[in-house]
Amino acid sequence: MATILLIGPGAIGSLMAWSLQNHATIKVYAHRAGLSLPGHVESDGETHRLRWSLTDSLVGIDAVLVCCKATQVERATSPLIPKLSGIPWLILCNGLGPQAWLSQQLPGRVLWASTTEGAGRFGQQVRHTGVGETRIGSPEQYIVTDETEQWGRKLASQPGPLELHWEPDITAVLWRKLAINAVINPITAVQQCLNGALAKREWIGEIEVLCAEIQQIARASDIQLPSDLAERVVMVARATGRNRSSMLTDIEAGRETEVDSILGPLLCAADRHGLAAPRLQYWYQAVIRLHPLNR
Ligand code: PAF
Numbered sequence: 001m002a003t004i005l006l007i008g009p010g011a012i013g014s015l016m017a018w019s020l021q022n023h024a025t026i027k028v029y030a031h032r033a034g035l036s037l038p039g040h041v042e043s044d045g046e047t048h049r050l051r052w053s054l055t056d057s058l059v060g061i062d063a064v065l066v067c068c069k070a071t072q073v074e075r076a077t078s079p080l081i082p083k084l085s086g087i088p089w090l091i092l093c094n095g096l097g098p099q100a101w102l103s104q105q106l107p108g109r110v111l112w113a114s115t116t117e118g119a120g121r122f123g124q125q126v127r128h129t130g131v132g133e134t135r136i137g138s139p140e141q142y143i144v145t146d147e148t149e150q151w152g153r154k155l156a157s158q159p160g161p162l163e164l165h166w167e168p169d170i171t172a173v174l175w176r177k178l179a180i181n182a183v184i185n186p187i188t189a190v191q192q193c194l195n196g197a198l199a200k201r202e203w204i205g206e207i208e209v210l211c212a213e214i215q216q217i218a219r220a221s222d223i224q225l226p227s228d229l230a231e232r233v234v235m236v237a238r239a240t241g242r243n244r245s246s247m248l249t250d251i252e253a254g255r256e257t258e259v260d261s262i263l264g265p266l267l268c269a270a271d272r273h274g275l276a277a278p279r280l281q282y283w284y285q286a287v288i289r290l291h292p293l294n295r
Helices: 011-020 070-077 097-105 146-156 170-191 195-199 201-220 229-239 246-252 259-272 278-288
Strands: 002-007 024-029 040-043 046-049 052-055 063-066 089-092 110-115 118-122 125-130 134-137 164-166
Touching: 002 011, 011 024, 011 040, 011 063, 011 118, 011 125, 063 070, 070 097, 070 259, 089 097, 089 146, 097 110, 097 259, 110 146, 110 170, 134 146, 134 170, 146 164, 170 195, 170 201, 170 229, 170 246, 170 259, 170 278, 195 201, 195 229, 201 229, 201 259, 201 278, 259 278
Parallel strands: 002 024, 002 063, 024 052, 040 125, 063 089, 089 110, 134 164
Antiparallel strands: 040 046, 110 134, 118 125
């Protein structure tokens, strides 16, 4: 059995471990002090034991799975990169910035993934709150080796509790998720509201303006986003109506948010293409003002 080193045993990391533990030995890298591992995943009324262990040894590792917060990717992976540069890596986190950064550090080795699964961590238990799917693919702008791609295709075809797929256009999938997060997350974080508040009529104008800015940046970056993006944002806000977005949760917990990985890449792309994005800028600044060091 192959051994996968997992970085980031949070809610999504736990779901991935649960899905892969019948096909691989899962070891969790102790990337910070005091890291504890949830013992179980609760899904659909059933409790499933997680079979994983903490390690600080890199001996015998066959692949790396990065599931930590976007804000932690650089800090958590930097010490490992020189030691594990010859094996496949898979990064599953919000935004677009950390994916590009990791691919640049490990040429030919990094696959990207995106998930619509919902999960939350409650002490030693992880609750699977929404069934979705997880797409794994090779980003076209950072070509991977045949060996890396084969590993990713095999992983995506493993039977398990999560639905995994090989995705021919993972960059487009990540952009679609980014576009939705770039609207819902900053507004809910700044307004301190549940996602469902954005489905109210009073927000539609702002959502449309933000989506128009995002569409323009995507087009300039050769990315095709759905033309009904604003409607999709409202649909996601409604479908996840009772959730607190991850950005709101970070603000409430006094943590730094993932705004640099979500709005950051959009604002950088706007800058590169000479596009104005005043509303994205506005929400970016508003979130940054709530970060612990600026309060
Ligand atoms: O980041 C999040 O919280 C989620 O991706 C989303 C879709 C905004 C729902 O809460």
